[in-house]
Amino acid sequence: MLTLAEENYIKNIFHLQQTFPEGVSTNAIAEKLETKPSSATDMVQKLAEKNLLTYVKYKGTTLTENGKNIAANIIRKHRLWEVFLLEKLHFQWDEVHEIAEQLEHIQSEDLINRLDKFLDFPSVDPHGDPIPDKNGNFKKTEKKLLSKLTKGQKGICVGVKESGSDFLKYLDKRNIRIGVELMVLEKDDFDGSMTLQVNNENYFITAKISENLYVQMT
Amino acid sequence: MLTLAEENYIKNIFHLQQTFPEGVSTNAIAEKLETKPSSATDMVQKLAEKNLLTYVKYKGTTLTENGKNIAANIIRKHRLWEVFLLEKLHFQWDEVHEIAEQLEHIQSEDLINRLDKFLDFPSVDPHGDPIPDKNGNFKKTEKKLLSKLTKGQKGICVGVKESGSDFLKYLDKRNIRIGVELMVLEKDDFDGSMTLQVNNENYFITAKISENLYVQMT
DNA sequence: ATTAATTTTTAGGTAAGTCTAAAAATATTT
């Protein structure tokens, strides 16, 4: 049974490992958690005691298998709750994260498995990130930035990168939401702008938009 | 912004006030929260500082209006989540309380109002207790023990008192669940047993059952 | 290869919430 603080450290160390696979520094941890390096050192030493990560002084930390499983479980909960908030309670994309940060710490395996079923076993969250299964296994990320598509290619909208309120309203006006199929009708290689087909309507979008929208290839 | 511990104290003091309207003793609080009286004293003094309750040494405490509102809000959240767990995730009556104890502390007014709407504004929780509105107002409890009904009276099942697993399975077998209409066909004044009509089926039940089932009169 | 700059750890301290043990106030008996 872990404390809230411990869970937050583990989750964030997990994310930092994608960027620093050789080992995460206490400084990086402190910055991510908005705390001081000395606090991070304290916590890392405590988690090492519990065999949730390996820690070599001055070198950095890596989660153990055990630690990784715990992290995956927290991320699973976070992402499932995000889907719930968006699909069932009709929150906007940019509003779900903060609440999911709280909900991810609710302790009940039964709850999360029932929620998973209730949501019909989604494979990605509203940002297009994969939801790990009960055993902590992630499916390879299939998401791609819309800007990577070329003329004629199709994709299903799975999430956003930037999630400012203005951007989300922009998408809303064009009926671009999760699950919608997008097709690139034209693409300008010079400035990256595109003409997009969405629900039989055509829209002209700039690179700024296509670089912040994730799609899944079909 | 209150801490988890503060919220739990306030909620439980609110409940204890129904039993001790003249003032709740630190001993009673300690017992309810499964902690020591000295800890309860500490916390009560802190909450008095914050004007959430009035406290007279050796005499007991009473929540202020402010404190009562906060309590009502926590109870509102608890009961709405219980409805969600039961109706949407199909938990059993006895499984929802523990999880709702965690969910009641999630901070987001928007979330709880959306949940309320999603559940179609329920007025009672799975134990037949009223759900306060956004402003903390409780509707008078209309629930009654089934055992209080007399021959010929009807009621809608709104909750259970005892909620052991065996009892819930007993009810399940007879299709007695929330929202079902029950009618007392016969009642024995000597031992309190009854013959009940449920969905056009008749069942003989003992007083032990009728004293643990809440109904709402129609 | 020293020196300087940076990163990381250690040492000691704080606040929240708990505890035990002892003191003080209140309630109950005789």
Place this chain on the structure above:
DNA sequence: AAATATTTTTAGACTTACCTAAAAATTAAT
């Protein structure tokens, strides 16, 4: 009404998770 029992509070200590300031190790620069 004094003595006893019970309740309640205070005092001091512990743990968690954080902090600041200083020391130690590592890395970068000359």
